[in-house]
Amino acid sequence: MGNITISALRVVLGLVIAGSLFVQTVMIPMLAKDLKEDFSGEIADVAVPIIVIVVFGFIAIQVTSVCIWQLLSLLRRDALFSDASFRYVDVIIGSVVTASILAFALGVVLAPGESVAPGVVLLIGGVAVVFAGIALVILLMRVLLVQAITRDVQASHLESELREVI
Numbered sequence: 200m201g202n203i204t205i206s207a208l209r210v211v212l213g214l215v216i217a218g219s220l221f222v223q224t225v226m227i228p229m230l231a232k233d234l235k236e237d238f239s240g241e242i243a244d245v246a247v248p249i250i251v252i253v254v255f256g257f258i259a260i261q262v263t264s265v266c267i268w269q270l271l272s273l274l275r276r277d278a279l280f281s282d283a284s285f286r287y288v289d290v291i292i293g294s295v296v297t298a299s300i301l302a303f304a305l306g307v308v309l310a311p312g313e314s315v316a317p318g319v320v321l322l323i324g325g326v327a328v329v330f331a332g333i334a335l336v337i338l339l340m341r342v343l344l345v346q347a348i349t350r351d352v353q354a355s356h357l358e359s360e361l362r363e364v365i
Contacts, residue, residue, distance in 0.1 A: 205271050212264045212271075218266075219257045227253060248308045252301050259298045266291045279347050287339045292334055299330035 227250060234246035273274040273279045273287075306323035307313040 202275075205275055208271060209268065211269050215260065215264050216261055219260050221256060223257050228256075243306045249305065252305045252308065256298060256301050259294045263294045266294070278342070280351050282348070284344060285341070288337065288344065292337050292341065295330055295334040295337060298343050299327050299334060302330055304328035 230253070231246060231250050234249060235243055269287045270279065270284060273284055276286065278284075302323055306320045306327065309323065310320045
């Protein structure tokens, strides 16, 4: 991956983190106020769980962004295929699984009653399944990272043996 690509991805990650912090500090309080004032009955009763789920969802986005940033730092130092990568990949997997659970929880919170259409709850459930699928794909990529590191170690060992023979 070239330096331009890494720099572009870092700009995107910076924007994601800045945007998510803006949402957490400005938009979520406005959402909380709207949920309490504009909606009556069932939605107002679940306003706190909705806000908590949304806040934790944005935290999951921020954690994932920071871990990707760290992986890019390892890539730039040509150290991506090392044991240090596993910590970040594992945190990313946990963060995406958390997002899946949060999406499912949001669907559960919104499901009872007539305030939210069943189709919306079904769409939220679909988002939870998509997040779970993304977590599984990242887990697959982790397995491939393990194989790549193992092959890199084997290649280095064989190369050193070949140097000794020559």
